[in-house]
Amino acid sequence: MRSIDLSAASWRKSSYSNQDGGACVEVSDGFAAVVPVRDSKVPHGPVLVFPVGGWASFVGAVKSGRLP
Secondary structure, eight states: OOOOOOOOOEEEEOTTSSSSSOOOOOOOOOSSSEEEEEEEEEETOOOEEEEEEHHHHHHHHHHHHHHO
């Protein structure tokens, strides 16, 4: 697997994250084939990297209510 340089990544908090400091997911846009995702409470912690298509399917399922 190829490593991805995230040192200059810009992160944005998901609109589904709550404002009380819990369930805060951040994503980084601008990568051609992948979507990096991290926990905003642990910004220097691990990052999960998903294929663009898989991430789009997940977000679509959340928005449509197919996932709790």
